[in-house]
Amino acid sequence: MKRFSIFSLMLLLSALLAGCMEEPKLHIIPQPAEMKASSGHFEVTAQTPLVVESGSRNPAERLVEELLPYWGVAMPIAEQGQGILLRVDESIGHKEGYKLEVGRKGILLTGGSDAGLYYGLQSLRQLIIAHNGKIPCGEIADQPHFAYRGAHLDVCRHFFTVEEVKRYIDILAAHKLNRFHWHLTDDQGWRIEIKAFPELTEKGAMRKQTVIGHCHDPKGYDGIPHGGYYTQEEIRDVVEYAAARYITIIPEIEMPGHAQAALHALPQLGCREQQVEVWGMWGVTPEVMCAGKESTYDFLEQVLTEVVELFPGELIHIGGDECPKDRWKECPHCQGRMRELGLENESQLQGYLVARIEKFLNGYGRHIIGWDDILEGGVTPTATVMSWQGSKGGIHAAKQGNNAIMAPMEYCYFDFYQTKSREGEGLGIGGWVSFDKVYGWDPYEGLNTEERKHIIGMQCNLWSEYITTADHLYQMLLPRLAALCEVQWAYDRRDPATVRERMETQRRFYEANNWPYAPYYFEGRL
Numbered sequence: 001m002k003r004f005s006i007f008s009l010m011l012l013l014s015a016l017l018a019g020c021m022e023e024p025k026l027h028i029i030p031q032p033a034e035m036k037a038s039s040g041h042f043e044v045t046a047q048t049p050l051v052v053e054s055g056s057r058n059p060a061e062r063l064v065e066e067l068l069p070y071w072g073v074a075m076p077i078a079e080q081g082q083g084i085l086l087r088v089d090e091s092i093g094h095k096e097g098y099k100l101e102v103g104r105k106g107i108l109l110t111g112g113s114d115a116g117l118y119y120g121l122q123s124l125r126q127l128i129i130a131h132n133g134k135i136p137c138g139e140i141a142d143q144p145h146f147a148y149r150g151a152h153l154d155v156c157r158h159f160f161t162v163e164e165v166k167r168y169i170d171i172l173a174a175h176k177l178n179r180f181h182w183h184l185t186d187d188q189g190w191r192i193e194i195k196a197f198p199e200l201t202e203k204g205a206m207r208k209q210t211v212i213g214h215c216h217d218p219k220g221y222d223g224i225p226h227g228g229y230y231t232q233e234e235i236r237d238v239v240e241y242a243a244a245r246y247i248t249i250i251p252e253i254e255m256p257g258h259a260q261a262a263l264h265a266l267p268q269l270g271c272r273e274q275q276v277e278v279w280g281m282w283g284v285t286p287e288v289m290c291a292g293k294e295s296t297y298d299f300l301e302q303v304l305t306e307v308v309e310l311f312p313g314e315l316i317h318i319g320g321d322e323c324p325k326d327r328w329k330e331c332p333h334c335q336g337r338m339r340e341l342g343l344e345n346e347s348q349l350q351g352y353l354v355a356r357i358e359k360f361l362n363g364y365g366r367h368i369i370g371w372d373d374i375l376e377g378g379v380t381p382t383a384t385v386m387s388w389q390g391s392k393g394g395i396h397a398a399k400q401g402n403n404a405i406m407a408p409m410e411y412c413y414f415d416f417y418q419t420k421s422r423e424g425e426g427l428g429i430g431g432w433v434s435f436d437k438v439y440g441w442d443p444y445e446g447l448n449t450e451e452r453k454h455i456i457g458m459q460c461n462l463w464s465e466y467i468t469t470a471d472h473l474y475q476m477l478l479p480r481l482a483a484l485c486e487v488q489w490a491y492d493r494r495d496p497a498t499v500r501e502r503m504e505t506q507r508r509f510y511e512a513n514n515w516p517y518a519p520y521y522f523e524g525r526l
């Protein structure tokens with residue numbers, strides 16, 4: 001009996017010891033570069049002060065705001081004392097990098113800049129929620145792989161309010177993204193106030209009706225007007241909101257195609273100067289801006305002058321995709337311009353338009369991004385190419401020395417279905433982009449070391465033809481954005497073996513934030 005009890009005591013002891021020694025799991029998405037957990041913990045509560053030793057108060061203020069729904073009260077921010085110490089130290093070696101050290105008596109967060117502090121706090125926020133505030137002791141050293149970590153949103157096909165856009169930005173920031181590509185103009189609506197041309201939003205922001213069903217199999221029109229736009233004041237507010245979360249907004253003004261809403265407002269922008277509708281159909285329309293008339297360039301320059309005033313970021317997206325040349329072929333202005341410039345075809349005319357606009361924006365210290373279609377007309381070495389028709393455009397650009405952003409449809413189109421069976425997903429545009437597909441994607445495929453330097457990053461594109469509500473929008477974004485952010489931030493350290501388990505924690509994080517997400521991945525549906 002005695003022997004037995006000593007034996008069982010030993011068993012119990014060794015089990016307890018093993019339990020103590022087992023490293024507590026730190027689930028952070030995207031996966032940090034280095035993580036070491038040790039024994040013990042520090043408990044963060046709603047009363048734990050955020051002590052801003054150096055750097056701006058902004059990162060701490062954001063965390064307080066972000067955790068308000070979780071704690072129910074605001075955590076205090078102090079300039080000295082114990083708690084969570086925030087310090088900026090350039091010796092971290094990367095502006096967006098950070099080091100998070102958790103000891104039994106407190107936490108020290110060091111950031112390469114305020115942005116680094118913000119990302120460290122995003123990691124801490126995940127740990128607070130995952131561990132009910134009891135943060136395991138240990139050390140995290142982290143920094144991003146890609147400089148450009150973006151997500152796009154189409155507010156033209158369906159309009160989303162300022163509040164909805166801000167929530168979208170919140171979600172991006174929590175995944176450590178730093179670029180928001182705001183698709184502001186298209187055939188179905190012009191969504192940005194331009195003071196020089198009030199018609200654009202007075203007339204071009206509202207369509208009379210929208211096609212019912214898929215555009216390949218239309219079931220008539222709904223007869224319901226749809227529209228909306230952002231005033232310049234609202235735009236400034238969103239730009240500031242994003243900047244406070246270390247996100248730069250890249251506005252997109254589509255030209256010369258995808259511009260039927262502008263042509264409705266200002267028919268003189270077209271080759272034929274005929275009245276056209278704000279389009280109620282999806283797809284590609286032949287109604288594009290005239291590239292021959294000088295007045296088109298005047299228009300674009302005036303619009304862009306206001307755009308650069310509103311958006312301080314270096315990059316401006318000028319669209320350039322899907323521009324049919326039917327009207328140009330029959331237009332005396334376009335044909336005249338081609339003769340005058342000695343151009344052989346209409347693609348070169350588009351190349352001329354893009355290069356001219358690029359030069360104009362360069363004058364403001366800005367650079368352009370264009371969809372990969374712009375490669376057809378030839379691009380200058382300073383244009384950044386956004387590869388959407390597969391990766392080939394990005395590869396082509398990188399090989400010729402242009403910078404590229406990868407957003408190939410088969411991995412980055414978050415308007416595509418999330419499951420193969422499509423069961424329960426509702427109507428979508430088509431395609432299939434599952435969580436696992438995004439997670440396993442190698443954006444560098446087909447490129448040598450030298451060429452890889454030109455891939456500045458990647459982004460998902462969320463086109464809204466079939467997305468009519470904000471809840472549906474967030475469900476298209478989540479959880480796939482978690483997979484994408486691991487490619488963007490943690491390219492070299494993705495861990496397919498643990499991602500499912502980590503995603504269970506991430507799912508609880510989404511729930512704690514009240515963010516709608518799609519259930520399919522968690523149900524094991526591929």
Ligand code: TNX
Nearest residue numbers: 321322371388413415429463
């Ligand atoms: C292609 S991607 C488009 C968009 C559509 C999208 C739908 C690109 C540059 N053009 O106008 O909304 O497909 O997936």
